[in-house]
Amino acid sequence: MKEKMLNWVEERFDLSAIRHLTREKTVPVHRYTPFYYFGGLALFFFVVQIVTGILLMLYYKPTGENAYESIRTIMTQVRFGWLIRSIHVWGTNLMMLAVLLHTFAKYFLKAYRKPRELTWISGFFLLVLALGFSFTGHPLPWNEFAYFAAKIGTASIGSVPLVGPWLLEAIRGGQGVTGNTISRLFALHVVVLPLVTIGLVILHLLFVQIQGSSVPIKVKPVGEIPFFPNFFLRDLRVWMGALIVLVGLATFIPAELGKKAAQFASAPAGLKPDWYFLPMYQILKWIPSTILGISGELIGIGLISTGALLILVVPFLDVKASREEESTWFTVIGVFVLFVFMLAITIYAKLY
Amino acid sequence: MNASRRKFLDGLLGLFSLAGLAALAYPILRYITPIKKREDSTLSVVASKINVLTPNTGKLFKFGSKPGILIMTPEGKYRAFSAVCTHLGCIVQYSSKDQQIWCPCHNGWFDLNGHVVSGPPPRDLERYTVFIKGQDIIVKKEKA
Numbered sequence: 001m002k003e004k005m006l007n008w009v010e011e012r013f014d015l016s017a018i019r020h021l022t023r024e025k026t027v028p029v030h031r032y033t034p035f036y037y038f039g040g041l042a043l044f045f046f047v048v049q050i051v052t053g054i055l056l057m058l059y060y061k062p063t064g065e066n067a068y069e070s071i072r073t074i075m076t077q078v079r080f081g082w083l084i085r086s087i088h089v090w091g092t093n094l095m096m097l098a099v100l101l102h103t104f105a106k107y108f109l110k111a112y113r114k115p116r117e118l119t120w121i122s123g124f125f126l127l128v129l130a131l132g133f134s135f136t137g138h139p140l141p142w143n144e145f146a147y148f149a150a151k152i153g154t155a156s157i158g159s160v161p162l163v164g165p166w167l168l169e170a171i172r173g174g175q176g177v178t179g180n181t182i183s184r185l186f187a188l189h190v191v192v193l194p195l196v197t198i199g200l201v202i203l204h205l206l207f208v209q210i211q212g213s214s215v216p217i218k219v220k221p222v223g224e225i226p227f228f229p230n231f232f233l234r235d236l237r238v239w240m241g242a243l244i245v246l247v248g249l250a251t252f253i254p255a256e257l258g259k260k261a262a263q264f265a266s267a268p269a270g271l272k273p274d275w276y277f278l279p280m281y282q283i284l285k286w287i288p289s290t291i292l293g294i295s296g297e298l299i300g301i302g303l304i305s306t307g308a309l310l311i312l313v314v315p316f317l318d319v320k321a322s323r324e325e326e327s328t329w330f331t332v333i334g335v336f337v338l339f340v341f342m343l344a345i346t347i348y349a350k351l352y
Numbered sequence: 353m354n355a356s357r358r359k360f361l362d363g364l365l366g367l368f369s370l371a372g373l374a375a376l377a378y379p380i381l382r383y384i385t386p387i388k389k390r391e392d393s394t395l396s397v398v399a400s401k402i403n404v405l406t407p408n409t410g411k412l413f414k415f416g417s418k419p420g421i422l423i424m425t426p427e428g429k430y431r432a433f434s435a436v437c438t439h440l441g442c443i444v445q446y447s448s449k450d451q452q453i454w455c456p457c458h459n460g461w462f463d464l465n466g467h468v469v470s471g472p473p474p475r476d477l478e479r480y481t482v483f484i485k486g487q488d489i490i491v492k493k494e495k496a
Contacts, residue, residue, distance in 0.1 A: 148442055152457055155440035166385065174386045176417065264412055264419045266435070266445035269456040284440070285458040289474035296472055297440075 027213055027231040028221035032109060036213060036231075037238045038102035042130075043201065044239045045095035048246065049133070052088040053190065060140070062186035064179020067142035068260040075257055086250035092134055094246055096276045099130050107314070107334050111214035114322035117315035119207040122200055124312050129197045134274060136189040142182060147261030148271055150185070151177045156284070159297040178263075217324055272349070279342060280304060282349040396492040399432060402484060410446025410453075413491070419443050420480065420491060425464050426451060432491040433466045434478040444477070453477065 009015065027036060059078055061070040074081035103123065106112060112120035139150035154177065158168035173180025215221055225231055273281050283303065287296040310317075320327035394416030405411060410423040412435055421435040423446050433453070435443050442457035452469060453462040460471035466479045481492045 148457060151442060152440045169386050170384045172386070174389065180386065264414055265443065266412060267442040267456050271442075271456055281458075285472060287472060289439075289468065289472055295474055297474070 021209065022228045023226075025209070025212075025227035026224040027227055028215050029223050029225055030215065030219050030221045032216055032219065035105040035109060037235065038098055038105050039208075040235045041238055041242055042095060042098035042102050044242055045091050045098055045246075046197070046201070048091045048243075049088065049095060050194065052084050052091060055084045056088060057190060062140065062182050064142070064182060067140060067179075067182050068257075071141045071257060082254055083247075083250060086254040087246060089255035090246055090249045090253075092137065093274070094242070094249075096130060096134065096274075098242075099127055100276070103127055104334070104338060106214075108331060109214065109216040110318065110321040110327065110330070111216075112315040112321075113214075113217075113318065113324075114315070116207070116211060116214055119204060119211070120315050121312060122204040122207065126197065126200055126204060128308075129193060129200065131276070132193055133189065133197075134276070136185045136193065138274070139177075139185055140182060140189065141257060142261050143258040144261055144265075144268055145258055145271065147177065147263075148267050149273060150181055152273075154181070156297060156301060159295065159301055161298070176263075217321065217326055275346060275350070278346045278349040282345050285349075396490055398488045399482075399491040400489045401487050402489060405430075408448045408451060410448075412443070412445075415480075415491065415493075421446060421453065422482070422489065422491065423453070423464065430482040430484075430489060431464055431466075432480040432482045433462075434480070437473055438468075438475040438477065439471070439473040 027033070056074065059070055059074045059081070061067060071085065074085055076082075106120065106123065135153055139146040139153075154168055154172050157171060158164045160167060169175065171181070171184060172178075173184045272278065284297070284300050287300045289296045291299055314330070315322070318327050318330045321330065397413065397415050397420075399413040399415075399420065399422045400411060405422065405424040407424050407428045408426045410421055413420050413422055415434070419435040421433050421444060423431045423433075425431060437444050437455040437457065437460055439455065439458055439460050442455050444453050444455045444460075444462070446452075447454040450461070451464065453464070453466070454460070455462075455471070455473065458472050460473040461469040462473070462477050463469050466477035468474075468476055478493070481494075483490055483492070
């Protein structure tokens with residue numbers, strides 16, 4: 001029966017490309033092979049977010065009057081609603097963690113070097129999109145935290161030169177953060193960003209499929225294993241572990257809802273963004289209001305954009321790696337950025 | 353068709369395509385731009401009744417569509433400011449312990465004249481005039 005169906009399709013479509021993927025794609029085996037899991041892990045969490053996101057949409061109402069109440073209904077009345085929302089919230093954190101681990105693994109293994117520059121660039125934009133999902137999703141429950149997150153996050157957009165003020169109003173749906181902001185962020189969160197992300201993920205995977213997995217400089221693989229089923233089954237094992245961790249966290253440390261956003265209440269003390277935004281938050285806090293007559297916000301945004309641009313063009317800066325020579329300097333810079341900038345500032349911002 | 357004519361027509365086609373794209377983009381951009389609401393013309397408001405605040409306390413009040421903060425200084429004088437932090441627009445609160453106005457979002461501090469004391473806020477808080485009429489504390493601003 002299966003054979004018959006397959007033949008029926010074969011008569012009409014050329015399936016050699018898919019056969020190639022399943023039969024001939026291999027993964028090199030060396031001591032860094034486990035680092036290949038992070039990308040698949042990020043993809044797994046993205047799928048979890050899509051599934052739980054669709055489920056949340058069945059009850060969520062994206063308006064100023066109903067957003068908070070609809071999430072409360074999900075959490076208190078809908079059967080397993082608390083679990084679905086909790087998984088969606090924890091999924092964000094774990095997906096960001098997987099995306100960051102994947103980025104750092106590829107950076108330290110110099111996987112960005114020629115000929116994989118475009119894979120790195122598409123990956124960079126996927127990282128930005130992941131942050132975009134968090135940025136647009138966070139305000140949706142319309143609680144106190146959400147309200148001020150939306151306020152601060154969008155206010156920094158306003159200081160972008162030239163288009164800033166227009167962009168600010170376009171994203172807020174007016175001067176201030178109101179119910180209009182929820183509708184706009186919701187449209188971005190559930191339609192625009194997923195469409196762009198899915199397209200870019202396909203492109204990113206296509207690059208990997210065409211070029212195969214990168215082997216680190218001066219590392220000799222001891223052999224290779226077929227992608228399907230051998231590596232895929234290993235991926236599956238990692239995903240099952242990830243699912244257990246995700247559901248465990250969602251069950252034992254469920255997401256909270258907090259108080260409803262009030263437009264005429266003071267910002268609560270101890271208000272801090274999610275851990276992956278902490279370095280940016282701390283920079284905004286540290287920068288004085290003006291430096292040499294230039295506004296501090298503008299300088300902060302300039303610094304963050306310059307940092308992002310440098311990450312984007314790393315494949316073109318690291319010429320040594322593209323000649324298959326070890327580029328120690330880039331490893332040193334990477335260690336500095338990871339441990340001093342990301343970890344130390346994140347811990348500092350969390351504590352103080 | 354000779355080469356220069358082909359080039360010219362290609363250029364023309366490109367120009368028309370751009371114009372076509374612009375014609376598509378314009379209404380979309382206009383659609384995205386929010387409708388302009390009439391400027392808030394509230395010039396004065398009853399912020400509180402007397403006897404509500406005690407010295408060294410503060411409370412928020414609605415000033416049109418924006419929040420304001422009314423403070424009774426430790427000396428018993430009333431002061432009123434816009435409660436919108438000049439840094440990234442969070443809503444400030446009065447800290448009795450420090451006798452200053454505090455924005456918890458990025459740790460901005462203002463004194464009881466609304467001047468920036470420390471932290472990232474780039475400007476002072478907008479100050480309003482306060483006067484008492486009967487039982488009401490009225491807060492007034494100069495311009496809308």
